[in-house]
Amino acid sequence: MYNIMIVEDDKKISSLIKNHLEKYGYKTYIVEDFSNVKGEFIKNNPQMLLMDINLPLFDGFYWCRDIRTVSKVPIVFISARDSDMDQVMAIENGADDYITKPFSYDVLLAKIKGVMRRVYGDYAENSSSEVLEVNGLFLYLNQNTAEYKGRKIELSKKEFQLLYSLLKNVDKIVSRETLLEVLWSDVDFVDDNTLSVNMTRVRKRLEDLGINEVIETKRGQGYKIAVRW
Template structure:
C-alpha cells in the first residue's frame, strides 16, 4: 500500500482528496501544522506528496526544496495557478508533475499512478531516505551530517554513531559499555577515557548548530540526551 502526504491548506479539498484516494487503496496523511512540514514528512515517510503552492508561512516551492534535501520521492503540485511560469517553477524546484484546480479525480489518480510507476517500478532507482529526526534535529545517516534550524555540520563516523545511539534512546541512560560496543565492538581493547573525549566532541558539534547542554553524564552508568531542546 502506497502512502500519500497531502499538503493542502483548504481543509475541505484536502479531505475530499483523502477520501477519494483511500477508496482506491492508498494510505493518506493530511498535514495539519504548516510550520513543520519537513518534520512531519520525515516522521510519516510517505511514498508520494501532493503539494499545494499557496500555503501559510512559506509556499509550496519552498517546502518542495526543503523535502528535496532529505528525499527524492515523487512530488505532484496541485494549484489554482495555471501559468506556464508556475509550472516551470514547480519543475525547477523539484516537482515531478503539476495539475491545476479544479481537476478531475480520474486525472489526479492517473498522474499518481504514473509517477509511482516511474519511481517504484523495477527500473526505478532507489530513493529511500536514511534520515532520523527528533524535535527538529535531523540526522542524515548515510552522510554523518546533522541539521537543526537550517544549520548543518558534518561529524566523524564515531561522533555520529555516538549521537545516533543517544538520540534513538532519547531521555534514557545509555550505558558506557553499550556505547563502546557501538563504536568499537570490543570494549576490552578501548581506553576508558576515549569515550569521554568523543562525547565532548559530540557536545561541541551540537553547540555548533545551536543545541546546548542536552547530553548528561551519569557517573557510573553512562550518558543520556534530553530531548527538550
C-alpha cells in the same frame, strides 16, 4: 498500498482528494501543521506528496526544496496557479509533475499511477534517505550530517555513531559499555578516556547547532541526552 501525504490548506479540497484516493485503496494523510511540513513528512514516511503552492507561512516551493534535502519521494503540485513560470519553478524545485485547479479526479488518479510506476516500478532506483528526527533535530543516516533550525553540519563517523545511539534512546541512560561497543569491536583495547574525549566532541558539534548542555554524564553508568531544546 501506497501512502500519500496531502499538503493543502483548503480543507474542503484536501478532504475531497482524501476521500477519492481512499476509494481506490490509497492510504492518505492530511497535513495539519504547516509550520513543520518536513517533520510531518519524516514522521509519516509517505510514498508521495500532493502539494499546493499557496500555503500558510511558507509556500509549496520552499517545502519541496526542503524535503528534497532528505528524500527523492515523488512530489506532485496541485495549484490554481497555471502560469508556465509556476510550472517551471515547481520542476526546478524538485517536483515530479504539476496539475492545475480545477482538475479532474480521473486525471489526478492517472498522474499518481504514472508517477508511482516510474518511481516504484521493478526497475526504479530506491534512493530514499533514512532520517532520525527528535524535537526538530534531524540526523541523516546516509549522510553523517545533522540539521537544526536550518543549520546543517557534517559529523565524523564516531561523532555520528555516538549521537545516533543517544538519540535512539532519548531521555534514557546509555551505558559506557554499549557506546564503546558501537565504536569499537573489542572494548578491552580502548583507553578509558577515549569515549569521554569523543563525547566532548559530540557536545561541541551540538553547540555548533545551537543546542547546549543536553548530554548528561551519569557517573559509573554512561550518558543520557535530554530533550530540552
